[in-house]
Each structure stands twice: as C-alpha cells, then as structure tokens.
Amino acid sequence: DAEKLLELRIMPYTSGQNMLVARDVTLIRQLESMRRNFVSSVSHELRTPLTVLKGYLEMLEDVPDANQGMMGKAHHVMAEQTTRMDSLVEQLLTLSRIEATPDVSLDERVDVPAMLNIIEAEAVALSGDKQHGFSFNIATELFACGDSDQLRSAISNLVYNAVYYTPAEGNIVVSWQPCREGAEFYVQDDGPGIAPEHLSRLTERFYRVDKARSRETGGSGLGLSIVKHALSHHQSELLIDSEPNQGSRFGFVLPSQFVSTD
Numbered sequence: 001d002a003e004k005l006l007e008l009r010i011m012p013y014t015s016g017q018n019m020l021v022a023r024d025v026t027l028i029r030q031l032e033s034m035r036r037n038f039v040s041s042v043s044h045e046l047r048t049p050l051t052v053l054k055g056y057l058e059m060l061e062d063v064p065d066a067n068q069g070m071m072g073k074a075h076h077v078m079a080e081q082t083t084r085m086d087s088l089v090e091q092l093l094t095l096s097r098i099e100a101t102p103d104v105s106l107d108e109r110v111d112v113p114a115m116l117n118i119i120e121a122e123a124v125a126l127s128g129d130k131q132h133g134f135s136f137n138i139a140t141e142l143f144a145c146g147d148s149d150q151l152r153s154a155i156s157n158l159v160y161n162a163v164y165y166t167p168a169e170g171n172i173v174v175s176w177q178p179c180r181e182g183a184e185f186y187v188q189d190d191g192p193g194i195a196p197e198h199l200s201r202l203t204e205r206f207y208r209v210d211k212a213r214s215r216e217t218g219g220s221g222l223g224l225s226i227v228k229h230a231l232s233h234h235q236s237e238l239l240i241d242s243e244p245n246q247g248s249r250f251g252f253v254l255p256s257q258f259v260s261t262d
C-alpha cells in the first residue's frame, strides 16, 4: 500500500486525560499539491507570452521612431503572443467546463457525422499550405448520445493535433464506424510519432513532448487532457498507438449506451 499521511491531534478526553486523534490527510494533501502545481503551471504558461509582449512594448517605447520593418515585426510578434494567450485561456475554460459536468445526459442526440463535416472543413483550412491528404470515413447514420460540447472537443482536438503535428503533404485518416462494443472513432496520421516514454503522460495537463515545437503550433498542452475528461464522462478512454517515425493513431470506443442509430 502507498504511504499514508496522518495528522495527529491531542484533544481533551475525560478529566485529566487526553486522547490522540489521527486523521488520514493523504488525499487532502495530494489535492492541495495538485492545485498548487496547476496554479503554478498556468502562471508560468501565461507569463511566457506576457514577457515577450512586455519586451516589445518596452522596445517601442525606447525607440519612438522605429522604422516600418521594426514596427511590422513588433506587431506580428505581439499579435502572435496575444493569440497564444487567448487560446490558452479558451482551453482552460473548456477544461474547467468539462470537468464541472461529469454527468452527461443520454437524452441528447449528437449528430457526429454533421459535426465531422464541420471539423473536416476546419481541418482543411488549418492544413492550408501543408496540403495534407485527408480521408474521412464516416458512417452517416451513426449518432451518439451524450454531451455534444464534450464530444466535439474530444474529436476536434484529436483531428487538429493530427493537422498540427503532421508535416506537409502527410496523410490523415479519420474514421467513425460502428463496432462490436458500440462505435469507434480514430484519427491516424503519418506524422512524427511519439516515443514510448511519453505515451502515458500525454493526457497530463501542460505535458508536451517537445515544448518548443508545440509552442510553434500554438499548442497549450491542454488538448489531450480535455479529450481524456470528455471521454471519461462517456465511459470511454483515449487509446494511443504511436511510434517514432511511424505516425500516430489516437482513438476511442464509445460504448453502445452512448450510440444511437435511429
């Protein structure tokens, strides 16, 4: 068994006698430490773009007659960092909204095929000059029951990650099909893949394999954490199959009670 942390207190008992009360505070201390780590990570993530913004603002102040080139560069970097902070805050809000809604209703019918049509259009736009080859294999009659907001977050994060991390002209296959247990969704790419030592940590908040690269893509490191929570509320889990230089496959199986075909 794991070590337990006990808090001991001496309290008055009967006259002249005290009693020793032991309380198991292991979980409380763990939660406190998780909260502290989270706050410190968020502060750090926000500070990085803020430091860049501050630096450029100071430069503009020090060089009032900055030339067009300098102004252009400053404007570009400042816009980039602002977008970065904006998407981080957006992801934080999504994560907290999803965490606060663990009980999903089975009454809501989610039109996953229609959702995937929109995600496909967005993925193509996001791919832009990278010109990925996309193949969407979608069972058109296959709907889900659950929280559409959460399922959209899970699916779109997986698809957009494939677009972000797969180099130009790579191929991305997206599939949503019935299976024995219910319905299966996956995104397969032929991108860089991920080394085995990282796999179990990918869904941790702010965990990235390559910080610099992830930052380049504007990643917050929260995407897969959002996916994990959204899926767990649908009694499902994220399955990752990846090897360096062999591409990645991220997917999940939605159990039959969360699937609707009529």
Ligand code: ADP
Pocket (backbone or CB within 6 Å): 157, 161, 162, 165, 166, 189, 191, 192, 193, 194, 202, 203, 207, 208, 209, 210, 214, 218, 219, 220, 221, 222, 223, 224, 225, 248
């Ligand atoms: P981020 O915002 O950095 O993309 P995520 O939580 O979505 O954060 O992903 C965590 C990390 O997993 C990423 O930083 C990246 O290193 C890795 N990753 C996710 N999807 C892929 C993929 N399709 N191919 C390669 N690496 C990936």
